[in-house]
Amino acid sequence: MASLHKKIVTLFEETADMLEVNNENPFKVRAFRNAARAVEGVGKKIEDMAQQGKLEEINGVGKSIAEHIQDIIHHGTFPEYQKLHKQIPSEVLEMLSIPGVGAKKARTLWKELNIKSIKALEHACHKHLVSEFSGFGKKSEEKILAGIEGLKKFSDLFRFDEANAEAAKLLSYLKKSSHLIQLELGGSLRRHKEICKDIDLIASSNKPNKLMDYFVAYPEVASVINKGTTKSSVKLQSGINVDLRVVSDEDFPFALHHFTGSKEHNVALRTLAKAKGFKLNEYGLFKGKKEIFVSCKNETDLFKHFGMDFIPPELRENQGELEAAQDHALPDLVTLSDLKGVLHCHSTYSDGKNSMEEMALAAKDEGFSYIGITDHSHSAAYAGGMKLADIKRQHKEIDALNKKLKEIQILKGIEVDILEDGSLDYKNEVLALFDFVIASVHSRFKMGEKKMTERICTALASPYVDILAHPTGRLLLEREAYEVNLAQVIECAAKNGVAIEMNANPRRLDIDWRYGKLLKEKKVKSCISPDAHSTDQLDFCNYGIGIARKGWLEAGDILNTLSADALLKHFSQMRKKRRC
Helix, strand or coil: CHHHHHHHHHHHHHHHHHHHHCCCCCHHHHHHHHHHHHHCCCCCCCHHHHHHCHHHHHCCCCCCHHHHHHHHHHHHHHHHHHHHHHHHHHHHHHHHHHCCHHHHHHHHHHHHCCCCHHHHHHHHHHHHCCCCCCCCCHHHHHHHHHHHHHHHHHHCEEEEEHHHHHHHHHHHCCCCCCCCCCCEHHHHHHHCEEEEEEEEEHHHHHHHHHHHHHHHHCCCCCCEEECCCCHHHHECCCCCCCEEEECCCCCCCHHHHHCCCCCHHHHHHHHHHHHHCEECCCCCEEEEECEEEEECCCCHHHHCCCCCCCHEEEHCCCHHHHHHHCCCCCCCECCCHHEEEEEEEEECCCCCCCCCHHHHHHHHHCCEEEEEEEEECCCCHHCEEHHHHHHHHHHHHHHHHHCCCCCCCCCCEEEECCCCCCCCCCHHHHHHHCCCEEEEEECCCCCHHHHHHHHHHHHHHHCCCECCCCCCCCCCCCCCCCCCCHHHHHHHHHHCCEEEEEEEECCCEECCHHHHHHHHCCCCCCEEEECCCCCCHHHHHHHHHHHHHHHCEHHEEEEHHCCCCHHHHHHHHHHHHHHH
């Protein structure tokens, strides 16, 4: 999402929170929440729409909201937001991030108990002051304390997409410096870890002092932690820390490798280097007892000195990559260009922001030849789940669009809920109407590992389930995965010919990359799906590619590297296998 879109969404969501804490008109609260969702789904530049007087064409944006958007564009905020912000301490709003603390409870804690911060709330809970107050109780107090512990666990951590967006802006800024020779991203971001603590940048320069001056002058720096000639650290306005290390151009390959990590990979390679008569560290590669410096043009050169192929950064976790590189047996990792189509996409038939035609045209612009529309089944009432009449109407529209549109094919899919007993939200005769069926768990997360595993495996035995979506239900830094035996689920998927999704939404990135090798071993196909609810979210496939590569997956392991015809044939064959 563009930064202006994001700012508007954030301000509107915060305004809704403040109105709710203030116990104001619920219709007004809903108006700001709806406006935030509407702006989030807009594919066009919001400033262009404002200039053309087209803001009110956005569904959910009326005259008053349009005026607020204009104020944000021109002044960075709007009067009502500022007024509310003066009335309500920001620490009170932070309490809303605790699971179980909604606006009503936050207001009670603030107004009745004079609790104005998470720290004060934690102290009050430990003293059992909260449980004694009407409307809370012992269980509420325990849940609040557990929620606070969760927040502590996730503090100072950032999702990949958030950190990567900040890194991209900073890289663009630094590349404008005349004092720069080489510049690369390092650390966990380069390795495509799903969660990052900070941003690591490695540069080479003949004038490191000048480059460091330029670095700390970056407009989005909130504070300079330290500044030196070889390393400087800053905290950005977004809250993420950035380390910039500057070396000579000769030392750049060694510094890049070292500060890419992981620590486990580096230790293993240094041990191997020592066994071969070398010494390896961030300053260079040295041979023999005299430690003669060995020049390397790049990382490929470095690995060659150990008889290895270049190891892609995503694999550098000491998970067998060194041995595979020595045996010239590294996987040919999947790339974005390998994807022929995109599955798991929502439209306005359920909770999507764009029509099927808009989604299809956007997929075509991304270079895909097909798109699978998978709106929600009827039990997902919160997401506008489809009734049978909706399905028939949607399929009729898809048939018409497939006649109309060129170079893109729409596949008829559904995201069907897996119910508590493992049955599906539609009967088989309804599921048979679809080209493919994605099954998902969206409710009753706290069943325990055994029951959840049985629930999912029962669903995978259905003749019509083709793909299991987001198999652990995790939301990164928001919600832990539910308890499930994934190894057993993968066995069930292998037995039934069901694929397991790599959900590319950066809030999920589920299935975890650590299960990639097991998927390959059991010959379970995956599919890289954006779980897109708007046209701009089709870009999420990029995140899924990084995680799939991290899981050692190749093009042949991914269903949507197939053509539409080959994919439909695969689904048909697997369904026949399950019915036998």
